[in-house]
Amino acid sequence: MDKPGIQEIFSKFSDCPAISVKPVSQGLINTTFLLTDQDGKQFILQQVNREVFPEPLQLMQNIERALPLLSDTDYHALALYRTLGDELLFRDHHENYWRLLSYIPGSEAYDLPPELKIAERAGWLVGKFHSLLQTADPSEYHVVIPDFHSLQHRYRQFEEALQQAKEERLAKIKPLLGFITHTAAILQEYNSDELPVRLCHNDTKLNNMLFSKDEKEPLCLIDLDTLMPGYLHYDLGDALRTVVNTAAEDEQALENISFSKEHFTAFIEGLGQHPGFMTEEEKKEIANSVAYMPFLHGLRALTDYLMGDVYYKVNSPEQNLDRSLSLFRFAELALAERSFMQGVVQRILG
Template sequence: MEEPLLQQLATFYQKPFANPKVFGTGLINHTWKLSAGQDLLIIQKINTHVFEHPGWIDENLNMLANYFSKHFPGYLFTAPLQGKYGNSLYEINKSYYRCFAFVNNSHTLDVLQTTNQAFEAAAQFGKFTALLNNFDANKLHITLPDFHNLALRYQQFENALNKGNQARKAGAKEEILFLISQKNIVERWQNFIEHKEAGKRVAHHDTKISNVLFDETEKGICVIDLDTVMPGFFISDVGDMLRTYICPVSEEEKDLDKIFVRNEFIQAIQDGYFTEMKQCLSQFEQDHFLFSGEFLMYMQALRFLTDYLNNDIYYGKKYETHNLLRAQNQVQLLKEFQVNL
């Protein structure tokens, strides 16, 4: 961060900012950790290519902060700090910044290693949604429209089959046929979201392990990275945990033989999430706990393969078949997961 920008931010937030250093491993926003006297703070520049309305994120976070402050003042909610004009978002040259207090004696994990970590993370995401059970989720802005709209993702897949790179299509025949054969997942998802006992709630929508703060004893503290918090269904949060926690390797793994399901991690996620959320979920929702994993794994496979057929315009690539391999990875994970159902 250049000195002129640092001083402008210091003036806006009325704090003696110093020693900014790039922080974290997030891929979306630019993040710095810096000092302000005896305090440690986080500055983030919002990625407006992904989030076109930064003000909506800011309004969402402030609405939730006010709700927590009134109803659950003991809950640690990482709300943005207010600037000198009473607002928390600072704009300069069409770039948007916000500031957070750094949570002392906390850390994040990039790789989940134990069932206890899975339990704690699931409990924290469950607690976040459970505490907001009486908050009207429809008050929140939709910061990423259609983010988990599976019907739209399948339509985009079909469009890519018709209009995408036909040479790539020929080389991905096996994956294409499998995803088409699983279209019933789209129908089951549609039936779920339209069911009278499927509640629309405040959902995080990005429940990877790095979005939970842990203390020094590996106890969960709170959830972070709240830009994707918006109205949704519990299957989005649980599904993303199942997709990213239960396999020992990531979606980048090239060796498909390394992809398998750790059943003890499925149980840890369910136990942790239900510790906080079971009383909020209908029996119909509880019965769809494992479907959450099918939904998210299938959707991510669709998205990777769609991008591959569209010449890698969304996710980008590090090598020619990168998104095809990512799709193969998620297809294999889905197959392994379905064996356990």
């Protein structure tokens, strides 16, 4: 959409005109813009992807309900702005839904931790987020994407994609089938049935965490679209896969992918600064989660590749395949480090 169109949408939220519009490229799902109004105040304007979120009002209601719980002196929660007509979303004439969020100046996010401190502070931030939300009743929140992190569900989708895929792409992934079947069986066996349902972020990768540019201190988690009932190990595993992996999730040179024991330990040390909110079963599940979540994401990327790249934005025809190979490799490394991770968790978290 062009600048005048974005300015027109912003006018539905504010009487003060937007004088600057900059696209924000980060993110695989929603279309995002950084706006500056005539008074110099900055905002994030986003178009919610209805292919992914068919009920955008429900996700906005979840966010609005949770934000008061996320208000604390050392947690810089985002703010939502309603339209001038007091609605959570603006629907344009193309049936697109838009929302306006606060922008936190002097903040930055990382795809990979630039230093060990970020790993420790990331653990602190995820722990802080969950300690603030531990009083939330998950039953009061909408499930915006059913079975979002269910491995059984994602495996069924993968099997369906195998039946529909074009022969060229199918041929490229056939060497992976043995690994996928074997690893899925292992991870299902490890999965515990004794975990409490919590209100979870469900997308806690490192680049959804904001840090102050100068002090590199944690500010808040962003991208709350998938805030809904879930399990703590979803959030811990998703964060750890991006903190502990030394390479990007679409790294093509698989030899560059490694498991950083130092970063894992630092993350758990940060997490341990919020004692008391985790059950013993949740602590035991941490080591499994570090393999579970990258494998799940790898399976989703491979499914999307087979379906013709309909879910994730891609910059090249093979990017989803590259994502899956990279994520599978890290899941394999994480499985090999289960004993190490269990030892660290026991030593730090008890």
